[in-house]
Structures are given as structure tokens and as C-alpha cells.
Amino acid sequence: MPQTFPSAAMAGNRRAASGGLLTLAMLAACAHPAHAASHAVPALAEAGLGDRSRLDLAADGLTASITLKSSTQCGVAMAWQPADPDPAATCRIATLSIEATGQAHKVSFPLAPYGADAGFMDLKLSIRQLDPASTVPQIMVSAYTGGAHCCEVTSIFGRSRNGQWTHADLGMQDGGGPPEIVAVPGAPAPVIVTYDQAFLYTFASHAGSFTPVILSRYHDGRLANVSDDPAYRSYLVEDLARQTRQWQASGRSEPNGYLAYYVATRARLGQLSAAWAHMLPRAQNSAKSGFGVSACSLKSPEETANGRYCSKADRAPLPFPQGLAAFLTRNDYMSEAQARALLSDKPAAGAGSAPSGPYHPDFPCDPPPADNGVATMLCQDSEAARHELMFDQVYYALRHQVGQDGWKDLKQQVVLDQNTANQSCGLPVPGDGAQDLPPNAATCYEAAMDRLAAQYRVRLSGAALMESQRPLERHIALQKKLVELGYLPADTVVDGLYGEATRAAIAAWQQAAHRPATDGFLSDDDAATLIPSETTPATPAPPTTTATAEAPPPAQPAPTAPQAAKPQAVAARSIGPVASLIFGCAVVAALIAIVLVRRRRALSKR
Known part of the structure; x- marks a missing residue:
């Protein structure tokens, strides 16, 4: 099955924490047991611009062309560029032109100034049948903006029911290459697979970040997010199992990056409580991970505008469960009531251990x-x-x-x-x-x-x-x-x-x-x-002593009957030191008395 990660670089460097592949495999098997797995939908025609200045594609009565032409109108608003107040004097502008059978006039959409110096390169063009209800296929155009990880910009051009050609913007996505188009068994239309970029660098480094899929369906000139549509549930299950396998093969580092994705995806599957319980014992301390959500990052731009910057305490990362709950609530993966219920299992800060x-x-x-x-x-x-x-x-x-x-x-x-x-x-x-x-x-x-x-x-x-x-x-x-x-x-x-x-x-x-x-x-x-119970320690053996002049004599064997008088002798010896002390004190007292008497006599003679 084709990989659906945002880029090959990201796919090769995914990291995560832990998960149950057996459970995920069972979920995948039970989601649609009567259907095959999801599969990529090939384009009707596709090609890259490369070093050329013109590219033409045709399929099913539709012709799409990309042309590069020099221009001095580099600052006007275009499909991929807002109005630029300080544009280059000259540039080459990439323009999409569309011709369809039965259409009287060619339709053109200026895309953006093109080239490495202008920030758009490696343009790819494809013709696809994204809307089953449309008699005319759609056109997808993508270009790479440059940078180590970012970004790929993608737009879809299609003819609506009123006959007008419209532009639908998929925005910028991390990585390189156009998004994948996937057919999900039992679903009414194919979906465009992109990824939630908000998860990048939030709970882990770029290599350790896992991003939930965003499934978009194109119809009548508009894109609709169908990630929560039950018709596409099986794809979420497949993606969960696929990214878990990727995590297991990649070393399991930076667990919070994977766990954030895991909880978000299972929340969409209606399994939030089970996912939360799975996450808690596996999460890494936010301070140790070096990433996380802070009170400051949860504030609106208005709250931090005009010099109202966050304090040092506000910038400190919240504990991972609290930060994840706030992040998923703000990004519509769970409700505030669900967040409160999940966090109620763990008392709030201030309760203490x-x-x-x-x-x-x-x-x-x-x-x-x-x-x-x-x-x-x-x-x-x-x-x-x-x-x-x-x-x-x-x-x-x-x-x-x-x-x-x-x-x-x-x-x-x-x-x-x-x-x-x-x-x-x-x-x-x-x-x-x-x-x-x-x-x-x-x-x-x-x-x-x-x-x-x-x-x-x-x-x-x-x-x-x-x-x-x-x-x-x-x-x-x-x-x-x-x-x-x-x-x-x-x-x-x-x-x-x-x-x-x-x-x-x-x-x-x-x-x-x-x-x-x-x-x-x-x-x-x-x-x-x-926690093993404490056991009574073995009584240590007494230290071995070497007989010296100061050591007491060894113990004598028990006396026999004829030696019965010996205990009295021992008792007498035990009194000896006391008697000696009394005798010594008496001698000292006598000497003191003699000295005092002599002093009195000396004084009386004076």
C-alpha cells in the first residue's frame, strides 16, 4: 500500500511511544470486513513542469496548460500569492489555462511568480476525477516552496454546476509532493489526504511528530472536511495501524509526539476514554521532553498583542495530559466537557501528593x-x-x-x-x-x-x-x-x-x-x-578479636561441682575496684586535712 505520510523524509524519521498493534489490527479487520483496504486513486493524466516554460495535459475532454511568462506585474494578488506591496521589478509568472469541450472561452488563473528566487518551484499538474457528480474532471496543481521541511502548496480547480471555474485552496502542507487521493471502500467519493500541521513541533521534534490525517472531499467547487464522517472511519483505522507500525520500526523515541496523534485519532473513532487511559502511563514528562503546550501558547494573539508578553511561568510547558487536553479541545478533537471528565481522574495542580x-x-x-x-x-x-x-x-x-x-x-x-x-x-x-x-x-x-x-x-x-x-x-x-x-x-x-x-x-x-x-x-x-515486604536482616556475626594484653581473658568452661566456691571469688574480685576507690578517696581526704592543719599553725605563729 502506498505510504501516506506528508513526505518521504518524514516517513523515514517517524518516532513515537507505544501502542497495541494487535488491537489496531483487529480494529482494521472489523471496520469493514466485507471490503478491501483503501487504495490510491491514479490521476487521469499528470506531469511535472521541470525546466520547461510550458506544460500541457489533456484527458476526458479537458486540456490544462501551465505557462511561464516574464511580467512586471509581480505584486498583484494571485492564486498562491496575496497582493505584495514591495514586489520584484520583473518576474516569471506561472499561469494555469483551462479549456474544456463545449466551453466557449479559455479560462486562466495566474498562480504566482515562479522560480527558486520567487519561492515556488517543482510544479506538478494533474487531471483527476475528484467529484463523481461532475461531468468534467478537476485539475490539481502543486508546487514546492523550499526549505528543509516545508512546504507544498496545492490548489484544485473545477467547474461548478453554474458553469464557473473556481479555485479551492488546500493550503500548505509539510513535505514535498502533491497530496494523495484515496478511495475508501463503501464511501461515496474519493478523499484528498492531508495532515494536521498543528501537531508538528508541539509535543516533539519534527522527526518525532505524528500528524492526524485530514480527509477532504471535493464537490461542486468546494472542499469539505469529512474526517469525522463514519463512511471514512476505516481509513482512520488503517492510518492508525500504519503509523503505529512506522513508530515501532523507528525506535520509539519522543513518545509524546506519537501519543498526541494516537489520542486524537482514536477520539475521532469514538474511543477517547480508552485512548486516554492508554496514553497516561506511557507519556513522558513535558519538562524532560523539551516540548509541550504552555499557558502562553493557549492565549489568543489579542491577549499577547501590544507588548502584553507572557511571563516566564506562562511559558513553562504544562504537564502532558493537561496540555494535550487543552490542545485537542482547541483543535476540535474533543469538547471542553470531555476534557474536564478526563482530567478529573487526576486532581488539578495544587492538590499535591x-x-x-x-x-x-x-x-x-x-x-x-x-x-x-x-x-x-x-x-x-x-x-x-x-x-x-x-x-x-x-x-x-x-x-x-x-x-x-x-x-x-x-x-x-x-x-x-x-x-x-x-x-x-x-x-x-x-x-x-x-x-x-x-x-x-x-x-x-x-x-x-x-x-x-x-x-x-x-x-x-x-x-x-x-x-x-x-x-x-x-x-x-x-x-x-x-x-x-x-x-x-x-x-x-x-x-x-x-x-x-x-x-x-x-x-x-x-x-x-x-x-x-x-x-x-x-x-x-x-x-x-x-514492593517486597521488608525481611528481618540476618544477625551479623560478632567481630573476631585478637587476644592482647588489654583483651579480657577467654571465657572459662562451666565449673564442676568441686569448684563451687569459684563464683564467690569472682564476686569478690568484682568488689575490688570499689574498695580501691574508697581507700583512695580516704587517703586524699587525709592529705588535705594535714595541709589545712599546717596552714592554720603557720597563721597562728604570725
Whole structure:
């Protein structure tokens, strides 16, 4: 199958992170099992201008010609050039001329000043049937603008139903050569394959960037983006498998460049949640990658105009998941609501990692949520936060056990039960009037959370039950270990909440460690393998000493019956030093007394 990368250079240098080829192959097989794969549509006629000053093509009653002529009108607006206020004095202008059977007059479109010095070269011309409803084929013209990676400019010229010839601009594309025209099985018309240039250099270098396809359909003089049209879904699946194979063959460096493409493409396939869970444990820290989206890059030109430049903090790259969510939202791969839902699995910046103590709740406390007395209590009371996290430990185990189909019902039940518990403790309703707490608020809340944890734990079994009963400190430590091993991104908030990202990381570790189950639950055996329990160290052998004059004598053998008096002798020897000390003190005291007496006598004689 022909390659559909923007250029041969890019195709040979693609890099990415990780992916499941088996899954992608199954998706490709299931997309249209009764049809063959997509294929390139050949042109009716095509040729390159080369070093000539004229090129003529003819097919199906249509003649297209490119001519190069010297001109002094180098600054006028043309198909590929806006009006230039400071043009060259003379130039050679490339002009497209079109003649069709039954058409009274030839139609001409000036394209641009042509040549290496003018910025357009290597012009290619083709006649193609892009619009099945049109009785006259269309003309595609492309030219290379020069540069290491950029760019190829392409336009399509066609006759609309009113008989007028119109120009449709595909814009500039990275790489060299015209875009490919592809027929997708079951689709009503061929599509023009280009790539989303916004992904280049955003999350990786040029070589490490992967760009989602943009599928455009031409009809009645207009181009329509049909990338989300279900009729072309199978091509997206094929492209995903193809680019994943390209990534695997290229060394797997700069993972974020591939993962951004991967999530965007699967989002178009309606598989955003699964793609996000796949991405999280494989993403690279933005600071380490050297690329990423910053708060500054998300601002509009108006916000940074007139000297309002971004601060140093604004220019720092966001953590990859947050940056990717913002980027995909801005480029219409996901909605704002979808972005919020995906990021809710990971607390926002400011929540911090939950240390062994004090504990923090599962939401940001800098500052605490406004008009919410319970939230303020949890931010200020470490013990209350600990009991909430212990309930969350049970909840997230049950959430994974019931599966995605049961999430909605489970969440509704938990919200209802927690509200009932709060009311039983006399806790205020968030946002409803005063948020004063009763004197026993924290104690009552802790007991209520413990009751709820026990109530929901009875629904668990197997590894899920083991996980829910694990001490909170070890539960958090296991999540931290997954970060240290690289199964979760380095900037993951380690808080003991085992959401989709952590479940995917556990399953990936289980598979890599050849564990019996790869279900995303950490059984007791899994936990002991991930972080082995501390063992009592062997008692070290006493150091060997060499007998010297200062060393104590070797131990004597146990005495026999006739030697029973020896212990008394040992006891007597043990008193010897004390008696010697007393005797010495007495001698010193006597000497002092003698000295004092002699001084008194000497003074009395004076």
C-alpha cells in the first residue's frame, strides 16, 4: 500500500511511544470486513513542469496548460500569492489555462511568480476525477516552496454546476509532493489526504511528530472536511495501524509526539476514554521532553498583542495530559466537557501528593472550594481527610469491579449515601447559606466514612477486596512505585486514587511482570511483588578479636561441682575496684586535712 505520510523524509524519521498493534489490527479487520483496504486513486493524466516554460495535459475532454511568462506585474494578488506591496521589478509568472469541450472561452488563473528566487518551484499538474457528480474532471496543481521541511502548496480547480471555474485552496502542507487521493471502500467519493500541521513541533521534534490525517472531499467547487464522517472511519483505522507500525520500526523515541496523534485519532473513532487511559502511563514528562503546550501558547494573539508578553511561568510547558487536553479541545478533537471528565481522574495542580501524613483530600486545597464547609474541614483536618481517602480506596476498587457500564449507577448511589451521611452529622449543604460546622463535625464524618467503606466493601471479592483492605500508606506507596517504574508519568499526583490511569498502569505492570492476572487490581501477591515486604536482616556475626594484653581473658568452661566456691571469688574480685576507690578517696581526704592543719599553725605563729 502506498505510504501516506506528508513526505518521504518524514516517513523515514517517524518516532513515537507505544501502542497495541494487535488491537489496531483487529480494529482494521472489523471496520469493514466485507471490503478491501483503501487504495490510491491514479490521476487521469499528470506531469511535472521541470525546466520547461510550458506544460500541457489533456484527458476526458479537458486540456490544462501551465505557462511561464516574464511580467512586471509581480505584486498583484494571485492564486498562491496575496497582493505584495514591495514586489520584484520583473518576474516569471506561472499561469494555469483551462479549456474544456463545449466551453466557449479559455479560462486562466495566474498562480504566482515562479522560480527558486520567487519561492515556488517543482510544479506538478494533474487531471483527476475528484467529484463523481461532475461531468468534467478537476485539475490539481502543486508546487514546492523550499526549505528543509516545508512546504507544498496545492490548489484544485473545477467547474461548478453554474458553469464557473473556481479555485479551492488546500493550503500548505509539510513535505514535498502533491497530496494523495484515496478511495475508501463503501464511501461515496474519493478523499484528498492531508495532515494536521498543528501537531508538528508541539509535543516533539519534527522527526518525532505524528500528524492526524485530514480527509477532504471535493464537490461542486468546494472542499469539505469529512474526517469525522463514519463512511471514512476505516481509513482512520488503517492510518492508525500504519503509523503505529512506522513508530515501532523507528525506535520509539519522543513518545509524546506519537501519543498526541494516537489520542486524537482514536477520539475521532469514538474511543477517547480508552485512548486516554492508554496514553497516561506511557507519556513522558513535558519538562524532560523539551516540548509541550504552555499557558502562553493557549492565549489568543489579542491577549499577547501590544507588548502584553507572557511571563516566564506562562511559558513553562504544562504537564502532558493537561496540555494535550487543552490542545485537542482547541483543535476540535474533543469538547471542553470531555476534557474536564478526563482530567478529573487526576486532581488539578495544587492538590499535591498525599504524603504519609498529614493527608489531603482528593481535590485542590489551594485555595479550598468556596462556600463549602465540609471541603474546608477536609483541607484543614488531616485525620478526616484520611478517612475520606480510605473510603475512596473502597470506592475505586468497586468502580473498577463493576466496569464502565456500572459507573453511572454507582456514582449516583455514592452521592446519595454521602449526602445522607453528611446530613446525619449536621454538616452544611455546600453553597447553601452559612457553612458553620458543629463541634463534633470531624469525628462524626470520620465514623460515617468508615461505615460507608464497610457497607460498600461487602460487594467486593478477590483481589478487589484485598486492595480495599490494604493499609492506606501501603496503598499510596504502591501507586508511587508505579510512577518510579515509569508505568505512570513522573508528574502524576500520588494520592491513592486508583482511577483509569492507575488501572492501566497496573495492568501494564502485571503483563510485563508475567503476573497470573492482568485485570488492573493489585492482589496481596501482586503488592508483595511490586514492593517486597521488608525481611528481618540476618544477625551479623560478632567481630573476631585478637587476644592482647588489654583483651579480657577467654571465657572459662562451666565449673564442676568441686569448684563451687569459684563464683564467690569472682564476686569478690568484682568488689575490688570499689574498695580501691574508697581507700583512695580516704587517703586524699587525709592529705588535705594535714595541709589545712599546717596552714592554720603557720597563721597562728604570725
